[in-house]
Amino acid sequence: MVTARGGLVLVVLAACGARPHGAESGAGPGSGTSITLYRGVALIEQRVDIDVPSSGSGAARATLAAGATVGEVEVANLGALTLTALHLADAPAIPIDAGIDAPASLDFDDDSGPFVVRAQQEEAAAANADKPIVVTVEVHGPAGHHAVTLAYTTPRITWEAAYTMTTTPDRDTVTPHGAIAIRNGTGIVFTNARTAVVDDALVAARDRLAEQLAALAQGRSALTTADSHPAKPHALGRLDLVDGEVRAELYPDGQERTLRSVLVYDPVTAKLDNPTPNPVREEAADAVAVKAAPVRESVAIVRDLARDVGLPGGPARLVERRADGSLVLLAEGRMFDAPTRVATFDTIPIGVAKDVLGHRARRDFDLDDDHHRLTEDFTIDLENQRSRPVTVVMIEHMYRSNNWSLAFNSVPVELAGAQQISLRTEVPAHGKASVLYVVVYWWDELK
Numbered sequence: 001m002v003t004a005r006g007g008l009v010l011v012v013l014a015a016c017g018a019r020p021h022g023a024e025s026g027a028g029p030g031s032g033t034s035i036t037l038y039r040g041v042a043l044i045e046q047r048v049d050i051d052v053p054s055s056g057s058g059a060a061r062a063t064l065a066a067g068a069t070v071g072e073v074e075v076a077n078l079g080a081l082t083l084t085a086l087h088l089a090d091a092p093a094i095p096i097d098a099g100i101d102a103p104a105s106l107d108f109d110d111d112s113g114p115f116v117v118r119a120q121q122e123e124a125a126a127a128n129a130d131k132p133i134v135v136t137v138e139v140h141g142p143a144g145h146h147a148v149t150l151a152y153t154t155p156r157i158t159w160e161a162a163y164t165m166t167t168t169p170d171r172d173t174v175t176p177h178g179a180i181a182i183r184n185g186t187g188i189v190f191t192n193a194r195t196a197v198v199d200d201a202l203v204a205a206r207d208r209l210a211e212q213l214a215a216l217a218q219g220r221s222a223l224t225t226a227d228s229h230p231a232k233p234h235a236l237g238r239l240d241l242v243d244g245e246v247r248a249e250l251y252p253d254g255q256e257r258t259l260r261s262v263l264v265y266d267p268v269t270a271k272l273d274n275p276t277p278n279p280v281r282e283e284a285a286d287a288v289a290v291k292a293a294p295v296r297e298s299v300a301i302v303r304d305l306a307r308d309v310g311l312p313g314g315p316a317r318l319v320e321r322r323a324d325g326s327l328v329l330l331a332e333g334r335m336f337d338a339p340t341r342v343a344t345f346d347t348i349p350i351g352v353a354k355d356v357l358g359h360r361a362r363r364d365f366d367l368d369d370d371h372h373r374l375t376e377d378f379t380i381d382l383e384n385q386r387s388r389p390v391t392v393v394m395i396e397h398m399y400r401s402n403n404w405s406l407a408f409n410s411v412p413v414e415l416a417g418a419q420q421i422s423l424r425t426e427v428p429a430h431g432k433a434s435v436l437y438v439v440v441y442w443w444d445e446l447k
Helices: 008-016 114-127 202-217
Strands: 033-038 041-052 057-064 074-076 082-088 133-140 144-154 157-167 173-184 190-197 234-241 244-249 257-265 296-302 314-321 327-335 345-352 356-368 373-384 390-397 404-409 413-417 420-427 431-442
Touching (some): 033 157, 057 144, 157 327, 173 234, 373 420
Parallel strands (some): 257 390
Antiparallel strands (some): 041 057, 082 133, 257 296, 296 345, 373 431, 390 420, 404 431, 413 420
């Protein structure tokens, strides 16, 4: 439903840092526009200039991206204006208050009534979903020049990110390269548009924010382990999104990062993560994943916690530049994915580590339905058959639910994701080491 109120979609923008902006100079489609790229949908805030004559009523046309729905457009930055109608251009105007709360005197059987007209407009828009749509904005207010913002979503702007890390034969530093490919299939060009990417679904971000706002209104905390680290926006600057594909650099400075070799034991992986409060209750739910899991040789790329905020997840390649200038592919993996959002480094596996073995065992499992708690404790045994000590990073996943806390850990631990921790220990040459931790899950009630 068209609304002139500060709807939730605009509240999400404020929380993510992509705020509606004021007046800017410039003309033409896309001028004075902000675009926030989410997974599967783009949120567009488009400026519309309106001149109101002395009569107090004014109107302006705006071309919206293909995929937009008239009935879901939010109108913001009205200031002293009152929105009276928003409709497809050259179609009958519908009073802005002709919605589900309209008075009973409205005739639903009237072929020219607002409900029928709105349905006809939506049907016409759906039939031309692959083309831009032109709408008319009608307002009432003081005479003069005004600018309002139309906020709407479209699935016709998609994106993908990818990374390449270039190292030297010494393999102690890397130079990061990254790019995001943005495909504009909206049928219009967005000129000089403020653009940002948020590596999350818009619906998920909106729902989390709604839960947090409701909790704040009730004087309680709504943050769980998962949503205490939501995706943050990463500014891409001002871009001209032409029809087709545009690429933007994610590492324009090309600053070197520290690279180190590590051994990683990650027997469960993030594939089992259950990001809900309702716990996975089967005792051996991770048995198949853990069976015969090897220790892997990996490289760890240290993140720049200031510059890397909000970088979107994507595939990554590690390449080595040889003395003759040629590039050799060393490894492939992924970086900045949601499960590792709060990690201080990214790991790219090179292969199975020779002569280093790992074994993960569950020592205890206690499901307490009366007190809504589930407790597990694990040991991780490592054996080093090499002639020198090795350091092993163990990645463990609190996959059963997003409500968890550690009750005990025998070595220091770092939070590596919403449901992921890393533990580090040194294993002596021709020796063994054991690590123990206890995790507690809780829930209010099963839903």
